[in-house]
Amino acid sequence: MITVPATFRQMPRWWHDESGRAWLDRLPALVARRCEHWGLDIDGAPLHGSNALVVPVRRGTQEAALRFSPPGDDLARECAALPHWDGRGVVELLDSDEAAGVMLLERLNPSRSLTAQTPQRSAAVLGTLTRTLAVPAPETAPSTHEIAAGEARSATARWEALGEPVPRTLLEAGIAAAGRRAADDPGHGSVDGDLHDQQVLAGTRHRWTVVDPVLLRGDREYDVGRALWSRLDELPTDEDIRGALGAYVETAQVPLERARDWVLVRSMSYLLWGLEHGLTLDPPKCRRLLELFG
Incomplete structure (x- = not known):
């Protein structure tokens, strides 16, 4: 046993x-x-x-x-x-x-994940993987459009319930980005809603393989904010963060503006969720991304 x-x-x-x-x-x-x-x-x-x-x-x-x-x-x-x-x-x-x-x-090889790569290299691999995964999604898959709309509706009440933990300007930047992502047609491509470097391992069929995917439909930039805040300690300057986002955008072949929106939406959402659940390390990282891209 x-x-x-x-x-x-x-x-x-x-x-x-x-x-x-x-x-x-x-x-x-x-x-x-x-x-x-x-x-x-x-x-x-x-x-x-x-x-x-x-x-x-x-x-x-x-x-x-x-x-x-x-x-x-x-x-x-x-x-x-x-x-x-x-x-x-x-x-x-x-x-x-x-x-x-x-x-x-x-x-797969659990001792080799994308965390061993530089943040810029990791972001580039994640961008490539989003294109690989973007096959037509079933209509029953949750839509990133619907997720963004839900974030726009709920953010203010959550922020107020937490005692207004960040300036209103940062909250409004996240809500505005969520509104834009809810208004646009996200398309019908498949998206992994839990794509970050700890969820990508070395394999034999592919150099890098995704584990534990969450199937969504729509904007494949959905989780780019996670890719940034999970490595933020290794991105000391604003230019380092912009460089990692740029590496993702280039390989994913997506508009920079849409990627920035999703960084704002997900950072706002996770900051509030983290505070609601007593987290102390991640909310400041999310705030830094809101301040940089908002």
Whole structure:
């Protein structure tokens, strides 16, 4: 049986989640039963992010990764997203059991993510990936147009409830950008709504492969703000930030104005969400982007 890493047990998700901690206790037995059911052999020590456990396995000579998600996670959404792209820029789904919260995935290299690249290089790769992923999206996929409209409607009330934590001018810059993105036709291309460098790993089919995608429809610049604030400590000057955004825009082949709008929308949204949830590190990064591009 595997041993659940202590670092996984220490993740904030489980601090106030008694059922989640019980699931952690059951994981070794769940892994053993799933390996027996699918004819898998464990091929290394388990790995994890903040929510899921990943066990390297083999099925005969085929290398794979067995991913377990805790009860309550929306595995159906991811199980629908992966076949939609069918391995085009994203990890291949080899098998799944949504009810059990288990997926069998193509094995990638967890020790090599885009975080090892410079922020400018990472942004350029992410821009290229957005073009790879921009196949026609199903009409049932949530639209970036609708997301922007929702942000424009809710931002002021959230800002007021938080005691007006940033100047109104910054809030208004975010709302104006959300209004522009809600007014424009976003098109029908597929978008990964969770695309940032920690979600891109080295692989064998592709040099860089997306994991855990969230399928949206519309503007593929949707997550460029995340690409910036997640590496902001490595971008000390305003010119460094503009350079990373420019690298993304060039490879994504999208209008700079639209990319700037999404930086503002997402920075405003995440700043408010972060303050609502007691975060201390990320909201100042979002404020810096609002001040620079607003």
